[in-house]
Amino acid sequence: MKKPLKIATIGGGSSYTPEIVAGFISRYQDVPIKELWLVDIEAGREKLEIVGALARRMVEKAGVPMQIHLTMDREEALKDADFVTTQLRVGLLDARIQDERIPLSHGAIGQETNGFGGFMKALRTIPVVLEIAKEMERLCPNAWLINFSNPSSMVTEAVHRHSSIKCIGLCNVPIGMQRSVGEVIGDEDFFIHFLGMNHYVWGKHIYHQGREITQEILPKIIEHESTKSVVKNLKPIVWNKEFVQQLGMLPCPYHRYYYMQDDILHEELESFKDGKTRAEVVRGVEEALFEIYKNPELNEKPAELEQRGGAHYSDAACGLIRAIYTNSQEIMVVNMPNNGTIGILPDDAIIETSAMITSFGPVSLKASPLPAPAQAEILLMKTFERLTIEAAVKKDYNIAIQALTINPLTKHGAMTRVIFNELLQAHKPHLSGWQI
Template identity: 40%
Template sequence: MSEKQGLKIAIIGSGSTYTPELIDGFIRLRETLPVRQFMFMDIDDRKRTIVGELCIRMLREEKMDSEAILTADLDEAVRDADYVIIQIRVGKLPARILDETIPPKYGLLGQETTGIGGFMKAQRTIPVMCHIADRVRELAPEAFIINFTNPSGIITEAVMKHGFKRIIGLCNVPINMTASVREQIPDGELTMDYVGLNHLSWIYHIEQDGRDITEEAIRQGVKSERMNNIPPSDLDREITAVAGAVYSPYLEYFYDREHKKKHNLDSGKCRGEECMEIEEQLLALYSEKTLCRKPELLNKRGGHRYSEVAVNLVHDLYNNTGNVNIVNVRNGDTLDFLEPDDVIEVACAIDRDGAHPLPLRKIDNTHIKTMMETVKEYERQTVNAGLTGDRTAALRAMVVHPLMGDYTTSQKCLDEMLSANQAYLPQYKF
């Protein structure tokens, strides 16, 4: 691709109501990220049309002359693409609702990215993602896949272990965490060390003007920004002190699990049902032909700074900047307590060849390392089960995960969830 020709961007799962946020980012960086063509691909005709037409209006309002094509054809979308951004939800929101409502029947937390709910989302998603990766390898071998599909780290690792290496996993949590710490410590030059797995991460070292202020920041109650999709906890200050680090909001499902389970039971609606209502409200707004920009209601979803993360990464890959982004990548020799093929979430330098993990300050926090080792073993077995349909691997994943553990309970819940998701699990034998 020459600069004169411009880029071809394929957005797989373009019917997502987050897509206008993504297009807003491309508009923002139009001067240094020339896009010749957007391919809006989704198997849901209604959502692809409504969301895609809003995105086209946004592009025209800003006088961007990028071609925009709406399609249900995966091959058409990815052929000769430069970047393939994937944000799919296999089974759509009704499947998420099952992930959140079946586990409480067995005394387990129902959540879409962690625990047994996150496990089942991964099982539905891995076969589809591997198929997409195969088509990209065939039709656009130089393209990078930018994966936003949750659970992002697990999905990225599965695709890599399937044999596709040009994939980088993304999440908006790291940028929200680091930005919120900067807001709470506004003076001086601030540097932070971030480490973890997707939705299991910490800022474990903070310096201000070259001085280590980690313990001071923890004493002062510095914490991560709240997320709209996670019920708040009043224990964050105490938990931060125990963890010895600023932690991802998703870790409250581990640190404050009984409160989270009770909240889910008492709320009357699971988050998936709330998202279904918000999505329909958004689609109604998007259908208004006079709307030419993303609406404020979009901020009620959990994707704050979504466009900033995704488009900045594409920008840095294309422009060979060497800028630092926190992404999900192969570990290699970055963390000596994990395996080389494990996918981790760390700061990386970005250039045209991909994401390169930066050296990390020594991690003396054994709490962080132990949690990462434990949950990573769950992720390895989840990937194994997702690729092969091995029920033994599935149960190995569950009995090691801190939110599950009990074999009998896990087995019974797994049986019901596999049965409920049978239509989306071609790798399993029924």
């Protein structure tokens, strides 16, 4: 029998933590975790203690011998860990609010992982995750890093390019897409082959009962998604049916930012006029969740957590850890090195795709080529991502501007610099090494 595991969760005071604890409890027979270390920083101490107490009640109710440790000492948590998960948010929700409000104040899209918001989050997050990776090289060099800190693709690629640590990225968007397709089809006998990048992924092929049904099912999925949003932070703005049919693939919800930019911006500006961004809505949801978590009688993951955008990230991480640990060779959607899967991208570029999960990592499935327009889009977006990583590592203003100037959501001429400069000032405490 394999030895019991030690797992460290960085950002342990997150509102998502009850989901990851529930996921580990439900998989305990396959993944015998002896120690789960929840790690946070001083600013997150109160939330860590609240969520840690709930985690202990959950474990006690389940009757599994899993020890819950709470700590501010990251090195103590990482020492001899078998798996490390990252669900951190540098600057907390206050930083996200700035990421959204500042661009919107200039009439540009303000969003957590796309455009200026995703770019700034990458600048803050990549250096911190690389610090964690360097500590892992010393304290647990054989551990897997399972990253679901956004922007997941860029963070995962930064680790692959600047560290020897084994790292896989995750996103809950494909999970939401699968659920949506399942609701349309009406049963579970289907498979979606995903191909693309994080928040820029397509359902390349949809198979049902031994047939590919992509073209015939697309109109029904579009109709379904016109009334029900796949992700919490995006209103179900209706796709143009003819456009999607011509595309020949199922776009992810975040493609609306690129394919329907004016519609998305209009929605965001209307909300902004009313005085609230999505980040401020989320802060209210979080405050309500932590009030629920404080209840000493609560000993399970509350249903209200489903209302938090990003639900199912943590459970997916538990499933991925199980798949690696047991060498289950099941198919999951992950962020992993391209290795020839998308011919137009470098082998070391991180893509999001369906892959078989083994004890030595993910093995991608062979994919037919993307249509020419999609190839052009993905090459542009991957170039943006790689420049962003370079800017984050080198803390280079000019490389940052180069990245922003090629992204369709941030290419605003002189205004690009104005917005970026304001964001740099707003995030100065979390951008050490930048000349601001």
